Amino acid sequence: MSEIIILAEVINNTLKESTAEVVTAALSLGGNPILIVPGTSPDSAASMAATYEGVGSVIALQDDCFSNFDSAAWCEAIASVAPPGHLLTSSSSMGKELAARLAVSRNSTIIQDVIKIEGSNITHPIYSGKAHETVSLNGPSVMTIRSNVFKPSGNGGSASISNVNTSSNLRTSLKEMVAKASERLDVSEADIIISGGRGMGSPNNFEKLYSIADKLGAAVGASRAAVDTWEEIPHSMQVGQTGKTVNPSLYIAVGISGAIQHLAGMRTSKYIVAINKDGTAPIFRHADYGIIATWEEALPILEQELGTLLG
Amino acid sequence: MGCLSWFNMVEILVLIKQVPDTNAKIEIKDGKADLSMVKWITSPYDEYALEVALQHKEAVGGTVTALTLGPARCDKILKDAKALGVDNIARIDAPEGYLDSFSVQSMLAEACNSLGAEIIYCGKAAADTNAGSTGPGVAEKLGWPSVANVTNIIFGESSLELMQPSFEGQAKIGVNLPAVITCDKGMGEPRRANVKGIMMAKRANVDLIGVETVGGNTSVVGHASPPDKPPGKSFDGSEHVSTVVKLLRDEANVI
Structure with missing residues (x-):
């Protein structure tokens, strides 16, 4: 049986709100999705994610590799706990890079920036939004969900949380963080x-x-x-x-x-x-x-x- | 350049894609995007990747190969790359029409292997799909690390130091070869071809790379123009700014 998997967007152990929108998108594909919350200490983000309505269960995935973004290591950790099925995450720049890797490791196709899900028909913008393309899925896929399109899920749920520890190898090294010249938002x-x-x-x-x-x-x-x-x-x-x-x-x-x-x-x-x-x-x-x-x-x-x- | 470089020729590969001109209007005909009238160009971020690859060779030596996947019309961007100074140009012959990410990345990865690539550069995203999937996807297929959206690089013989935007600012990241790097603007304006380059490119041969066609698991249902927004409200004169501010709060609820 194929599952629906949501990968939460977590930056420095803080759950990003975009994840609530991904939950809504996932629920349109089927019930009881599994939500994976990655982090070096993911417990509080996982507790918050467990309140999203409609989530079947939460996996708090602890791995020290989540200290720095390294798509190869993160993919290895997540792939080791994600069961087969559709996998959805946010379409941030990190989310898109990671999702592209996860798709390959799961032998499936990546569809980025999804704005509509209707059965197995998935719509996303192409030519920078000058056109919309609808594709039909013939098997499990990986999707990233465009922000501000799906309504965020409510937070009256109480899914069960299981803890998993992995230790993936970082393939890149963070030498230095150069702070932004200004505090201006990007x-x-x-x-x-x-x-x-x-x-x-x-x-x-x-x-x-x-x-x-x-x-x-x-x-x-x-x-x-x-x-x-x-x-x-x-x-x-x-x-x-x-x-x-x-x-x-x-x-x-x-x-x-x-x-x-x-x-x-x-x-x-x-x-x-x-x-x-x-x-x-x-x-x-x-x-x-x-x-x-x-x-x-x-x-x-x-x-x-x-x-x-x-x- | 030291002697070592001669014995340690790094195989530099650039993945480039031909896309409709970013100024082109995309017409929808019979439920499909009609590209018969568009002008085709090298995807803009791939031009940065080409520039970076040429700078890599200039820094530590090596051979630069530009690789694309598509029908014969794509030879144009390969010749353009040749005119800029790449050593070899190669194409995986694929018919017109839709190929999903799984097919494309599988075929590219196989060609990268057969060309002996040790470092692969590509644009951070192609201007037609804006997906940014190819670089990390090919890296995963090859089992290599990847770094995306890179804005600056210090080239070493067997490693790179890269600058990449992050939430806190800019991250300086180290990676050992082999690796896949996706390029943003930042390494200077891409060079322009000179007359000698253009003449040489005319005579250059495109190597056709035979790889097994890999089927995907999606198919296109159709294309559509994005729905038009309902007409907005227009006000003549700055005295209406306060009205708009009120609408933003009371009607749109965004401030």
């Missing part, structure tokens, strides 16, 4: 993003975006045009087909016209706000709320309004 981690385009006129004007981002707890992103034009705007901020694909709850595009390249990276955001002086800019066709105004006029008001609202 666009790929943020639930709110405010991005600037070439319409910002100069890289110095991104300071305005940063002060608004600080009020919202948001990350600051940029269009490819901005990254290509100004050295001061690093590629790590780029949202779009050749930058990062993001899926936040709120995406605020300022001075961004909405080239197809950029839309491909952010069109699935839950809510999109566009601020642009050109009312015919394509970005307005994708915005939930559009404001036709220059950023010079709109941003000070936005900052003030958010200040009043959020303190």
